[in-house]
Amino acid sequence: MARQQEPVIWMRPEQAPVGRPAERSRAEITSAAVELADREGLEAVSMRRVASVLGTGAASLYRYVATRDDLLDLMTDSTASEYGLPAPTGDWQADLLAIARQARQIMHRHPWLPAMVMGRPALGPHGIDLLEHVLDVLADHPADPARKLEAFALLSGLTALFVQNEMAAADTSATRRSAYLRHVAAAGSHPRITALLTAPPPDRNPIDRFDAVLVRALTGVLG
Numbered sequence: 001m002a003r004q005q006e007p008v009i010w011m012r013p014e015q016a017p018v019g020r021p022a023e024r025s026r027a028e029i030t031s032a033a034v035e036l037a038d039r040e041g042l043e044a045v046s047m048r049r050v051a052s053v054l055g056t057g058a059a060s061l062y063r064y065v066a067t068r069d070d071l072l073d074l075m076t077d078s079t080a081s082e083y084g085l086p087a088p089t090g091d092w093q094a095d096l097l098a099i100a101r102q103a104r105q106i107m108h109r110h111p112w113l114p115a116m117v118m119g120r121p122a123l124g125p126h127g128i129d130l131l132e133h134v135l136d137v138l139a140d141h142p143a144d145p146a147r148k149l150e151a152f153a154l155l156s157g158l159t160a161l162f163v164q165n166e167m168a169a170a171d172t173s174a175t176r177r178s179a180y181l182r183h184v185a186a187a188g189s190h191p192r193i194t195a196l197l198t199a200p201p202p203d204r205n206p207i208d209r210f211d212a213v214l215v216r217a218l219t220g221v222l223g
Contacts, residue, residue, distance in 0.1 A: 006066070008073070008124070009026075009065070009066070009070040009073055009074060009124075010077075010124045010125060012066075014026060014064065023056075023060070024054065024056070024060070024061070024064055025064070026064050026065065026074060027078075028054070029050060029054065029061060029064055029065060029071070029074075030071070030074040030075055030078050031078070032050050032053045032054050033045050033050045033071055033074070033075050034075050034078060034079070034110065035053070036049060036050060036053055037075065037110070037112045038109070038110055038111070038112070041111075041112060042072075042112040042115070042116070045068070045071065045072070045075075046068065047061050047062070047065070047068060047071070050071070069120075072116065072120065072122070073120075073122035073124065074122075074124070075116075076113065076116045076117070076120075076121070076122040076124075076127075077122050077123070077124030077125065077126050077127050078126065079106055079110055079113055079126075080124075080126035080127045080129070080130050081126040082102075082106050082109075083099065083102050083103075083106070083126075083129075083130055083133075084102065085129065085130070085133040086098075088136055088137045088139070090140075092137050092138055092140075092141055093215055093218070093219075095137040096134065096137060096138075096151070096155060096214075096218060097211055097214065097215065099130075099133070099134065099137075099155065100155055100158075100159050100210075100211075100214050101210075103155070103156065103159040103160075104159055104162065104163055104210065107159065107160060107163040108163060108166075108167075111167060113160070114160035114161070114163045114164045114167075115160075115164070117156050117157065117159075117160040118157060118160050118161065118164075121153075121156065131152055134148070134151070134152045134155070135148060135152075138151065138222070141222060142223075143221075143222040143223055147221055147222055147223065148222070150221050151218055151221050151222055154217055154218065154221055155214070155218065158213070158214060158217055159214070162210055162213070181193070181197060182197065185197040185198065
């Protein structure tokens, strides 16, 4: 008989129904885990480390969060509380760009977040609020519901990919990789790469490029 899957953490009680009265909350545990990940990276987040930050034992956290995966889901969803969600203006492109720009800022504040969005997206209460806002923005758009959901996923995923590229470009290893590309271009044995790297750069800043790529992608999905 197939094992029944556990419901997502937001469908489970805040604390185990038996035992001592609650001394912590999921929000407090999540906040400590987010601060730890922001400071030391996602690999530093374990139940033991988070418990240490909170000044308690790891066993006590399992009364609130069953697994590390649950904790990661809570962390990802908590970042969605940082969005401002104003009323739609009637210009769906402008409104979705405003959300994407916020997403970009949030992901830079939490460098571990893009990989989570790409690898194990979580949709909890804050994420649901964000999805509802996007659907509200697109309420009058003629695209069918499935395409609107695709647009929501694309907005998050494309922004995460863009931020990952920005962070990678700031890494010292990126300088070595670009030096090799310049070496290949100078050799002339790959003419298309040479043409690409010797062409004058476009006269626009990264924000303009981000906006342009996102608008093209969203327009393509929504039709």
